[in-house]
Amino acid sequence: MKHLTPPDILLQASGLHKSYPGGAKVLGGIDLDLHRGERLALIGANGSGKSTLLKCLLGLHDLSGGAVTSFGERFERAPSRAQRTRIRQKTGFVFQQHCLVRRRTVLCNVLHGLLGDPGSWRGFSHMTARADWRVRAMAALDDVGLADKAGARADALSGGQQQRVAIARALVRGPELILADEPVASLDPAAGRSVMELFSGLCLKRGITMVFTSHNMAHLADYADRVVALRGGRVLFDKPAAAVADDDLERTFA
Amino acid sequence: MTRPVPPRLNRLSPLSFVVTVAALAVLIASMTQVAPTPDQLVQGAPRFVNLMDRMTPPNLDPAFLWRIAARIVETFQIALVGAAFGVLLSIPIGWLAARGVSPIGPFHVVAKALVSLARTIPDLVWALIFVATVGLGAVAGTLTITMDTIGFCGRFFAEAIEDADKEPQQALEAIGASKLSVALGAIWPDALPSMINSSLFALEKAVRSSVVLGLVGAGGIGQELKVAFDLFQYQNACTIILVIFIIVLGMEFVTDRLRARLQ
Numbered sequence: 001m002k003h004l005t006p007p008d009i010l011l012q013a014s015g016l017h018k019s020y021p022g023g024a025k026v027l028g029g030i031d032l033d034l035h036r037g038e039r040l041a042l043i044g045a046n047g048s049g050k051s052t053l054l055k056c057l058l059g060l061h062d063l064s065g066g067a068v069t070s071f072g073e074r075f076e077r078a079p080s081r082a083q084r085t086r087i088r089q090k091t092g093f094v095f096q097q098h099c100l101v102r103r104r105t106v107l108c109n110v111l112h113g114l115l116g117d118p119g120s121w122r123g124f125s126h127m128t129a130r131a132d133w134r135v136r137a138m139a140a141l142d143d144v145g146l147a148d149k150a151g152a153r154a155d156a157l158s159g160g161q162q163q164r165v166a167i168a169r170a171l172v173r174g175p176e177l178i179l180a181d182e183p184v185a186s187l188d189p190a191a192g193r194s195v196m197e198l199f200s201g202l203c204l205k206r207g208i209t210m211v212f213t214s215h216n217m218a219h220l221a222d223y224a225d226r227v228v229a230l231r232g233g234r235v236l237f238d239k240p241a242a243a244v245a246d247d248d249l250e251r252t253f254a
Numbered sequence: 255m256t257r258p259v260p261p262r263l264n265r266l267s268p269l270s271f272v273v274t275v276a277a278l279a280v281l282i283a284s285m286t287q288v289a290p291t292p293d294q295l296v297q298g299a300p301r302f303v304n305l306m307d308r309m310t311p312p313n314l315d316p317a318f319l320w321r322i323a324a325r326i327v328e329t330f331q332i333a334l335v336g337a338a339f340g341v342l343l344s345i346p347i348g349w350l351a352a353r354g355v356s357p358i359g360p361f362h363v364v365a366k367a368l369v370s371l372a373r374t375i376p377d378l379v380w381a382l383i384f385v386a387t388v389g390l391g392a393v394a395g396t397l398t399i400t401m402d403t404i405g406f407c408g409r410f411f412a413e414a415i416e417d418a419d420k421e422p423q424q425a426l427e428a429i430g431a432s433k434l435s436v437a438l439g440a441i442w443p444d445a446l447p448s449m450i451n452s453s454l455f456a457l458e459k460a461v462r463s464s465v466v467l468g469l470v471g472a473g474g475i476g477q478e479l480k481v482a483f484d485l486f487q488y489q490n491a492c493t494i495i496l497v498i499f500i501i502v503l504g505m506e507f508v509t510d511r512l513r514a515r516l517q
Contacts, residue, residue, distance in 0.1 A: 060428060084430070085430060088428075088429055088430040089430070091429075092429070093425065093428050093429060095421065095424070095425050095428075096421075098419070098421045098422075099421040099422055099424070099425040100422060100425075101419075101422045101439065101440050101443055101444065102419065102422075102443075102444065103443045103444060103446070103447075104439075104443050108439075112425075112426055112431075112439050112440075113429065115426055115429065115430075115431035115432075115435040115436075115439060116429035116430035116431055118432075120431075120435065121432065121434050121435045121438060123435070123439070124435055124438035124439035124442075125438070125439075166425075169425075173429075
């Protein structure tokens with residue numbers, strides 16, 4: 001039976017449980033709806049289950065209980081191979097720093113964002129990649145303002161520039177959803193703000209749904225519409241960013 | 255109260271004491287059987303001087319030098335082709351043997367064991383094996399160097415692949431990139447400098463091994479060296495030893511420079 005969700009719900013978790021094989025229980029029954037075009041911030045102390053939740057929602061980790069519906073694909077435990085491919089094709093990822101291939105050019109790293117398509121191995125280098133892919137990668141670099149650095153080695157860039165390349169790598173596939181796991185945690189405050197500004201602006205402009213985890217509370221008000229706090233593997237609160245008060249944060253990190 | 259200062263020497267445990275005494279006993283017993291006696295050293299010294307005397311001056315006859323030159327070229331060819339084959343074969347072998355990356359999963363230990371086998375069999379034994387299978391001459395030498403290089407590069411390539419940055423690999427896996435794409439896109443560029451470094455060492459090693467392969471009939475300059483000793487042509491032998499010395503030194507110089515440029 002196909003599970004029906006309202007068309008504007010992109011991702012839905014119901015009663016999501018996750019324990020690791022060692023027995024450690026990370027998520028204990030999460031219910032969450034993610035709406036199309038929304039910018040959602042996920043907060044919580046270290047070990048509260050933020051990263052695990054992101055991975056479960058996309059079928060990167062098997063679920064221990066409950067169900068997830070991503071882009072209309074419903075799965076329990078784990079998505080089928082075909083479902084996983086379809087889900088990943090609509091999703092971009094931005095990780096913490098150091099996720100670029102250091103010795104390759106910036107253009108090469110952006111092309112890597114296209115490697116998820118079947119038979120796409122030629123995209124491993126800008127020398128072998130298809131011509132239209134090279135054009136798409138350049139366009140994505142232009143969007144993050146780094147087209148002039150296309151030929152530079154990734155490790156020659158500053159931390160903020162590297163994260164902008166990571167954003168271009170996520171954008172190049174034209175995703176409907178971008179997940180970012182502490183995208184600016186390793187940057188200084190000024191660089192962090194400018195990267196978040198760019199990231200959030202691009203997502204808004206293109207109607208891309210954005211989920212990011214952060215420890216920086218100033219970013220919540222500026223770059224998120226909605227804040228979900230996790231504590232001990234459960235949702236502590238789920239409210240509009242404007243309504244988050246100081247004592248909410250104290251409860252989250254207490 | 256402060257704690258007492260620890261003693262300078264920890265007391266030897268009974269087990270360590272027994273092991274130490276046993277090891278010393280084995281060493282002394284072996285020395286009585288294989289170490290030279292003072293008598294042998296005294297008698298051997300004048301013979302050594304005599305041999306040195308008969309080896310000098312080295313034979314610098316142009317006809318002989320030309321013959322040597324041809325053999326030197328052959329030696330280089332064996333080293334170069336053998337090392338090149340070995341390095342190329344080591345790339346897929348290293349990939350198969352790399353823990354956590356290998357497409358054959360837990361069977362990577364099998365690939366690793368085969369690489370160890372290639373390494374533990376000494377080059378002269380490989381040479382004997384290949385002389386027996388493909389016959390006397392340079393081809394046996396080339397195959398020997400190939401096996402030797404696989405034993406060396408297979409191991410270091412696998413380590414370079416295992417040590418490649420993990421974060422970029424995970425980033426590619428997360429978007430659904432295939433194993434091949436991850437290997438080409440994220441692992442290869444990160445492992446390459448270390449692999450080139452190992453390859454240059456392998457080439458240096460290949461030149462050193464290739465000069466002695468001729469001793470067992472696997473081609474190259476070693477063959478001339480054996481002939482010279484067998485026929486008591488010590489002045490010829492001297493020339494060959496000097497030439498080998500110059501080649502190996504030259505090779506080390508060249509690969510050192512290349513490695514320095516790589517850093």
